[in-house]
Amino acid sequence: MQTSLASNxxxxxxxxxxxxxxxxxxxxxxxxxxxxxxIQTFSVRDILSGILSMGQxxxxxxxxxxxxxxxxxxxxxEPSSVLAAGALSGLIAGLMLDLLIWVGGFVELGxxxxxxTPQLYDLLTFNRGLAVGSLIQPLLAVGAGLFAAxxxxxxxxxxxxxxxxxxxxxxxxxxxxxxxxxxxxTPATIRLLLRPVSKVLYAGNxxxxxxxxxxxxxxxxxxxxxxRRRRAAANATSKLSPARARAWRTAGIAGIILxxxxxxxxxxxxxxxxxxxxxxxxIMGLGLNIVVGFAGLLDLGYVAFFAIGAYTVGxxxxxELGRAVIIQNWWVALPFGLIAxxxxxxxxxxxxxxxxGDYLAIVTLGxxxxxxxxxxxxxxxxxxxxxxxTRVIARPDIGPIQFGLHQINLPLLGAxxxxxxxxxxxxxxxxxxxxxxxATRLKNSRLGRAWMALREDEDVAQAMGINLVATKLLAxxxxxxxxxxxxxIYASKLGSIFPSSFNFLISINVLAVIIVGGMGSIPxxxxxxxxxxxxxxxxxxxxxFRYLLYGAALVMMMLTRPExxxxxxxxxxxxxxxxxxxxxxxxxxxxxx
Amino acid sequence: xxxxxxxxxxxxxxxxxxIGSAIVILVVGGSASTLAAGKYTARQWTDLIVYGIALxxxxxxxxxxxxxxxxxxxxxxxxHSEVFMAGPFTAYFLADALGKSGFLDRYLVVSLISILxxxxxxxxxxxxxxxxxxxRPLRFAPRLVPLITAVGASFFLQYFFRGLYGPxxxxxxxxxxxxxxxxxxxxxxxxxxxVVILAAAxxxxxxxxxxQRTRVGKAMRAVSEDKQVAALMxxxxxxxxxxxxxxxxxxxxxxxxxxxLMFKQVYYIMGFIPSIKAxxxxxxxxxxxxxxxxxxxxxxxxxxxxxxxxxxxxxxxPAPYQLKDAISFTLLVLVLxxxxxxxxxxxxxxxxx
Numbered sequence: 001m002q003t004s005l006a007s008n009x010x011x012x013x014x015x016x017x018x019x020x021x022x023x024x025x026x027x028x029x030x031x032x033x034x035x036x037x038x039i040q041t042f043s044v045r046d047i048l049s050g051i052l053s054m055g056q057x058x059x060x061x062x063x064x065x066x067x068x069x070x071x072x073x074x075x076x077x078e079p080s081s082v083l084a085a086g087a088l089s090g091l092i093a094g095l096m097l098d099l100l101i102w103v104g105g106f107v108e109l110g111x112x113x114x115x116x117t118p119q120l121y122d123l124l125t126f127n128r129g130l131a132v133g134s135l136i137q138p139l140l141a142v143g144a145g146l147f148a149a150x151x152x153x154x155x156x157x158x159x160x161x162x163x164x165x166x167x168x169x170x171x172x173x174x175x176x177x178x179x180x181x182x183x184x185x186t187p188a189t190i191r192l193l194l195r196p197v198s199k200v201l202y203a204g205n206x207x208x209x210x211x212x213x214x215x216x217x218x219x220x221x222x223x224x225x226x227x228r229r230r231r232a233a234a235n236a237t238s239k240l241s242p243a244r245a246r247a248w249r250t251a252g253i254a255g256i257i258l259x260x261x262x263x264x265x266x267x268x269x270x271x272x273x274x275x276x277x278x279x280x281x282x283i284m285g286l287g288l289n290i291v292v293g294f295a296g297l298l299d300l301g302y303v304a305f306f307a308i309g310a311y312t313v314g315x316x317x318x319x320e321l322g323r324a325v326i327i328q329n330w331w332v333a334l335p336f337g338l339i340a341x342x343x344x345x346x347x348x349x350x351x352x353x354x355x356x357g358d359y360l361a362i363v364t365l366g367x368x369x370x371x372x373x374x375x376x377x378x379x380x381x382x383x384x385x386x387x388x389x390t391r392v393i394a395r396p397d398i399g400p401i402q403f404g405l406h407q408i409n410l411p412l413l414g415a416x417x418x419x420x421x422x423x424x425x426x427x428x429x430x431x432x433x434x435x436x437x438x439a440t441r442l443k444n445s446r447l448g449r450a451w452m453a454l455r456e457d458e459d460v461a462q463a464m465g466i467n468l469v470a471t472k473l474l475a476x477x478x479x480x481x482x483x484x485x486x487x488x489i490y491a492s493k494l495g496s497i498f499p500s501s502f503n504f505l506i507s508i509n510v511l512a513v514i515i516v517g518g519m520g521s522i523p524x525x526x527x528x529x530x531x532x533x534x535x536x537x538x539x540x541x542x543x544x545f546r547y548l549l550y551g552a553a554l555v556m557m558m559l560t561r562p563e564x565x566x567x568x569x570x571x572x573x574x575x576x577x578x579x580x581x582x583x584x585x586x587x588x589x590x591x592x593x
Numbered sequence: 594x595x596x597x598x599x600x601x602x603x604x605x606x607x608x609x610x611x612i613g614s615a616i617v618i619l620v621v622g623g624s625a626s627t628l629a630a631g632k633y634t635a636r637q638w639t640d641l642i643v644y645g646i647a648l649x650x651x652x653x654x655x656x657x658x659x660x661x662x663x664x665x666x667x668x669x670x671x672x673h674s675e676v677f678m679a680g681p682f683t684a685y686f687l688a689d690a691l692g693k694s695g696f697l698d699r700y701l702v703v704s705l706i707s708i709l710x711x712x713x714x715x716x717x718x719x720x721x722x723x724x725x726x727x728x729r730p731l732r733f734a735p736r737l738v739p740l741i742t743a744v745g746a747s748f749f750l751q752y753f754f755r756g757l758y759g760p761x762x763x764x765x766x767x768x769x770x771x772x773x774x775x776x777x778x779x780x781x782x783x784x785x786x787x788v789v790i791l792a793a794a795x796x797x798x799x800x801x802x803x804x805q806r807t808r809v810g811k812a813m814r815a816v817s818e819d820k821q822v823a824a825l826m827x828x829x830x831x832x833x834x835x836x837x838x839x840x841x842x843x844x845x846x847x848x849x850x851x852x853x854l855m856f857k858q859v860y861y862i863m864g865f866i867p868s869i870k871a872x873x874x875x876x877x878x879x880x881x882x883x884x885x886x887x888x889x890x891x892x893x894x895x896x897x898x899x900x901x902x903x904x905x906x907x908x909x910x911p912a913p914y915q916l917k918d919a920i921s922f923t924l925l926v927l928v929l930x931x932x933x934x935x936x937x938x939x940x941x942x943x944x945x946x
Contacts, residue, residue, distance in 0.1 A: 032753070035756070035757055036753070036756035036757070111686070112686045112758065113757055296737065298737055350609070351609060351926065352929075358668065358740060359876075359929050362669065362869075362872060362876075363929050366869070366873075366923075366926050373918055373922075374919065379910050379915075379916065508748060515741055547752045548749060550745070550749075551748030551752060551753075552749050553745070555726075555742050558731065558738050558745065559730055562734065
């Protein structure tokens with residue numbers, strides 16, 4: 001490091017400036033976290049039993065993230081500058097949080113901010129009182145900042161195993177409640193195997209120190225070793241022969257299918273319910289993905305099709321509304337629900353054919369709200385049940401398999417009660433498989449290419465001979481079909497539906513799933529549904545902040561990674577076109593990802 | 594081929610014409626039958642009209658925020674509903690404290706102005722932060738990207754304020770001095786409605802003067818005309834965009850307090866429905882068009898207050914008031930379908946978006 005004193009100084013200065021800036025932002029973030037009540041909610045349990053509470057680790061993560069950003073912005077290779085940026089950002093963030101504690105100690109903030117309770121200050125100061133306690137947050141924050149700096153300075157081959165190990169511990173800690181419950185609900189043989197593991201990992205109110213240490217060493221060590229092997233493999237030019245690669249692929253797919261079939265039995269009824277939800281949003285996500293992701297038409301009223309599917313099936317099969325002709329079989333009602341949804345899709349599609357972008361978004365939003373208002377109004381009360389909703393909806397029984405009754409009627413033996421509760425999981429699974437199949441086939445079809453052309457440039461697409469009317473209507477109606485499918489299964493699963501269940505939040509939820517996963521990408525939607533619908537269920541504490549985090553995720557995703565977690569290759573190119581051009585690098589090959 | 598497609602487009606045109614005429618017949622028929630039945634007295638109608646004007650002027654204030662931003666950035670600031678919510682939700686605590694101490698009744702004007710100023714300040718802060726954090730980095734991104742950001746920001750803000758102030762509905766204090774009403778000609782106007790209409794008119798006049806007379810207003814018009822050329826003329830485009838959000842935020846904050854005076858209730862999703870309606874108003878008047886937003890707001894307020902009783906009741910619909918929101922949404926859809934350029938607008942939805 002033979003830099004001159006002047007550049008050394010300016011580099012340190014850049015570090016300090018960036019540390020100051022992100023320290024201030026970090027302070028605001030920390031105060032927000034505190035005032036949102038995250039600390040109290042999460043402090044119910046510990047990550048490390050008796051040492052580190054979940055609430056404090058949320059704060060530490062925020063300090064760490066801000067220090068990381070500060071270091072990145074400082075853009076310095078000088079260790080002194082990196083350390084300065086990390087430490088200063090931590091210090092300022094911690095001091096700003098102290099400001100909240102001090103102000104809260106003298107002024108009654110609780111009457112305005114409902115979460116600014118004495119309990120919050122006690123948690124932040126670790127019950128040490130104002131004088132001593134207010135040293136703690138800055139110290140912790142500086143620690144987190146320095147840690148971020150050190151992580152930046154150590155070589156990557158050490159950094160990677162270290163961060164993977166720490167992330168594992170955090171995940172194990174955050175999801176401890178779910179882990180323990182799941183282990184308790186697995187079949188006896190697996191439980192026998194897993195019980196001792198969970199006994200070692202978790203003790204008291206969180207992870208035991210020994211358990212966390214063992215888990216960390218195991219994961220970090222494995223990662224280190226595999227990293228070394230990978231580097232070695234990169235040097236050698238050994239590759240699987242095509243035949244063997246195909247064999248591996250087949251084996252992998254078979255394994256996934258087996259796992260999917262066994263999953264609810266392995267994980268228990270509670271997780272099966274979570275997976276039902278994931279499946280429902282997956283079906284809807286894939287449907288909306290066709291409209292938004294493939295065809296580029298932003299639909300904010302997707303819940304309308306969900307509602308129409310649910311209500312059609314509900315009204316047709318419910319005996320409560322007092323009509324003469326009632327279909328008793330859900331499977332007979334299902335096609336009607338799907339047709340109604342598709343019809344609604346066309347009905348919405350025709351008037352909005354000429355609209356683009358923003359206007360389309362608002363009109364679809366209005367459409368969704370109109371459907372919900374109509375369903376809840378007295379006008380259609382005799383048909384749809386008004387605010388009381390539609391009740392006693394048929395279940396999708398197939399022959400002897402009765403849904404939700406936990407028994408099978410066998411022809412000779414009569415009703416046999418079984419401990420089988422996962423019928424709806426398999427129904428959703430079947431729906432997902434069907435949806436994924438159709439979506440994948442459509443994507444690479446002539447129609448799929450027409451949709452993508454439409455998304456990229458409507459005028460050019462038209463000039464290329466694409467029939468805009470038919471293409472758009474097909475996008476809307478195909479999307480509506482899947483919305484209706486999800487609605488039909490949902491209605492049957494709950495047994496009764498209410499207009500209030502079909503609010504705007506569902507549309508946003510589905511939109512968030514496809515945005516976070518990656519617009520236009522089918523595996524992306526799967527990832528999005530798992531991450532946004534499945535993951536929050538694993539920590540009950542999350543549920544309260546779910547929509548806050550959805551909103552933040554949408555914004556962050558658009559700002560930093562608009563192509564999503566698992567992007568579609570073409571989309572990625574579109575969104576980063578300018579960067580690629582300005583860097584002067586040749587565009588990557590499409591087949592790459 | 595062209596002929597084939599031409600025929601198909603004609604088919605959709607025919608369908609739209611059919612939908613449009615069906616609605617016109619329903620509205621006219623419903624109104625006629627209500628009026629013929631004479632179910633409501635003249636006094637009830639005038640009350641509804643005054644209520645509609647007061648409501649409409651609030652919508653107009655919010656609509657101005659949409660229209661100003663759209664005029665400059667060509668984007669719908671979807672999170673404007675939360676800008677509208679943030680101000681009065683925060684100012685509630687001041688109003689509550691003033692009401693409890695009795696200050697509110699003793700020094701009415703000072704109290705109202707301070708509540709209004711606080712609300713405006715909060716809404717302005719939220720609007721500017723929103724622009725700085727969520728929109729500015731995406732100025733040259735594909736169109737869908739800032740729109741989704743706006744939806745996300747709207748959600749984030751809703752739940753952020755819910756986390757700060759709690760999920761419960763908060764009730765603004767009753768103001769003794771504003772309880773009565775005044776008769777002007779055939780109209781009977783409550784004091785609150787007078788305050789609302791006057792304040793809204795003042796705000797709108799101030800905003801119009803600002804845009805027409807000041808240097809910044811001139812720069813705003815220049816930027817909305819052409820960003821590149823404005824930048825060449827030495828206008829700091831980023832700063833002008835920030836001013837636009839500031840003005841939109843101030844108007845939304847003021848509208849929020851007026852809304853809270855009329856309906857008393859504030860809570861974290863209070864912004865959603867009024868803002869969709871205000872957006873409808875902006876589109877009605879022609880988005881990007883400032884006088885259009887005011888006119889559209891008034892029209893929508895009237896349609897919403899008089900509409901359910903006038904034409905839904907006549908059609909024999911039970912509890913027509915439940916459907917007042919549906920009227921606004923239907924109106925929005927219809928305007929966008931049949932006249933996307935709005936009443937006064939010159940811009941076309943398809944040309945610009």
